Amino acid sequence: MQNKVNRCEAKPVFFNSLNNEQLKTVNASRFVVHFKAGETIFKQGSALTHIIYIIEGKTKVLLEDSNNRTILLKILKQPDIIGGPGFSTDYRHHFSVVALEDTKTCFIDVILFKRLVLSNQPFAMSLIAYLNHEIIDLFDKLKDLTNKHMNGRLADTLIYLSDDVYQSPEFTTLLSRSDIANMSCMTNESVIRTLKDFKADGIINCKGSYFKILKKDVLLDISKKG
Amino acid sequence: MQNKVNRCEAKPVFFNSLNNEQLKTVNASRFVVHFKAGETIFKQGSALTHIIYIIEGKTKVLLEDSNNRTILLKILKQPDIIGGPGFSTDYRHHFSVVALEDTKTCFIDVILFKRLVLSNQPFAMSLIAYLNHEIIDLFDKLKDLTNKHMNGRLADTLIYLSDDVYQSPEFTTLLSRSDIANMSCMTNESVIRTLKDFKADGIINCKGSYFKILKKDVLLDISKKG
DNA sequence: CGCGAGCTTGACGTTGTTCAACTAGAGTGG
DNA sequence: CCACTCTAGTTGAACAACGTCAAGCTCGCG
Numbered sequence: 001m002q003n004k005v006n007r008c009e010a011k012p013v014f015f016n017s018l019n020n021e022q023l024k025t026v027n028a029s030r031f032v033v034h035f036k037a038g039e040t041i042f043k044q045g046s047a048l049t050h051i052i053y054i055i056e057g058k059t060k061v062l063l064e065d066s067n068n069r070t071i072l073l074k075i076l077k078q079p080d081i082i083g084g085p086g087f088s089t090d091y092r093h094h095f096s097v098v099a100l101e102d103t104k105t106c107f108i109d110v111i112l113f114k115r116l117v118l119s120n121q122p123f124a125m126s127l128i129a130y131l132n133h134e135i136i137d138l139f140d141k142l143k144d145l146t147n148k149h150m151n152g153r154l155a156d157t158l159i160y161l162s163d164d165v166y167q168s169p170e171f172t173t174l175l176s177r178s179d180i181a182n183m184s185c186m187t188n189e190s191v192i193r194t195l196k197d198f199k200a201d202g203i204i205n206c207k208g209s210y211f212k213i214l215k216k217d218v219l220l221d222i223s224k225k226g
Numbered sequence: 227m228q229n230k231v232n233r234c235e236a237k238p239v240f241f242n243s244l245n246n247e248q249l250k251t252v253n254a255s256r257f258v259v260h261f262k263a264g265e266t267i268f269k270q271g272s273a274l275t276h277i278i279y280i281i282e283g284k285t286k287v288l289l290e291d292s293n294n295r296t297i298l299l300k301i302l303k304q305p306d307i308i309g310g311p312g313f314s315t316d317y318r319h320h321f322s323v324v325a326l327e328d329t330k331t332c333f334i335d336v337i338l339f340k341r342l343v344l345s346n347q348p349f350a351m352s353l354i355a356y357l358n359h360e361i362i363d364l365f366d367k368l369k370d371l372t373n374k375h376m377n378g379r380l381a382d383t384l385i386y387l388s389d390d391v392y393q394s395p396e397f398t399t400l401l402s403r404s405d406i407a408n409m410s411c412m413t414n415e416s417v418i419r420t421l422k423d424f425k426a427d428g429i430i431n432c433k434g435s436y437f438k439i440l441k442k443d444v445l446l447d448i449s450k451k452g
Numbered sequence: 453c454g455c456g457a458g459c460t461t462g463a464c465g466t467t468g469t470t471c472a473a474c475t476a477g478a479g480t481g482g
Numbered sequence: 483c484c485a486c487t488c489t490a491g492t493t494g495a496a497c498a499a500c501g502t503c504a505a506g507c508t509c510g511c512g
Binding site for chain 1: 500
């Protein structure tokens, strides 16, 4: 991990409600950090000292538990911001973030961030809206992971990767079979078997890191039926 | 449901950061509503028009999905406040709330609530902290429900009921076996069987609506091991 | 060429659901 | 006071879903 104290010019949508002076203060203090693929950006349990803005690259958000089981919650990329529920609570990270590709990030001091929230009501409001969206997503995740069978869960993951992460019906990914398993709450053996089934049914095509969704409507149907 | 336009004098902890004038505005507009056991306080999907403060009684928070499966997320009671992630997003309810007992609530106009958030920074900050706590709880729920087996999940539910809801190792509950099943993500048959096992092992005693936790340490162990 | 990590396959066992039947207890009407 | 009914609770057997384990495969890389 290289730690260049660079000025960062990127402006997350999130910062729209900041005035020029506030933006200037932020710019003066924030700095760029590069991560190589596979490197840990921060670890669950460690201190939350910075809010991180992703300038470039994809990252995995991991929920780890005491029994060494891991849920891959989502993939973040430009222009996402990574804060985490430690903000204004215990100031610790409640998930780990690992670079999936080479990643360029911008670190913003959390104390400064808090000062912005306290001094700028629209900014605070947009943070509240953001947190509520997160909660809605978690509700959906909870329902999907507990109520659906493997087929449905894997279909969800494939649709998520295609629609949100790679924004194409065809993609090559650095995610391993185990990563996909952790996204869908199943074992990698089950991922492989279910992918094989989907392939046999002509719903997808896949080989190694290459995926192509052939029948999205069927996949959506499987997702819906669970 | 009776709708008495009563003044409400109760002051949730949440309102600590309001000044006297703000508190006065709130008091002038909020009103009390009584619900009988089993009545729906609000329904998932409906419009979020009021933030609800529970003055008396216990309520069930239900996450419903399209396939008629329901997760009982938690039990709320005095002095909890029910808002929901619709606030400042789509202004809809993302869960249903049903009275478990006769319940006395206080309705606060959500527009007024929003005005308070915008005009009072510490209030906004405490809302942000509250939302982050919710997210942390959801992370735990997600880990527990997906990674643990039935024994562990039911143990979690029993500990939750004993520690948080009834605050006693011994309690009589209006929750049915199906409610307990929905809290633990299992069928009511499985709840009955697992309760029987716990009883046979001398970990708990239960008959009908009566529960008594005999060996909490063992229950905690089961919860931990999953 | 050989090594190792990730991928794949099959056999097997466990976990948990489904379904159908049965029971207990609370209310209801005669 | 006794049928009658209704709902929640309970039980058992059969089955489906899914994880585990062990072995073999593939492919990139030194």
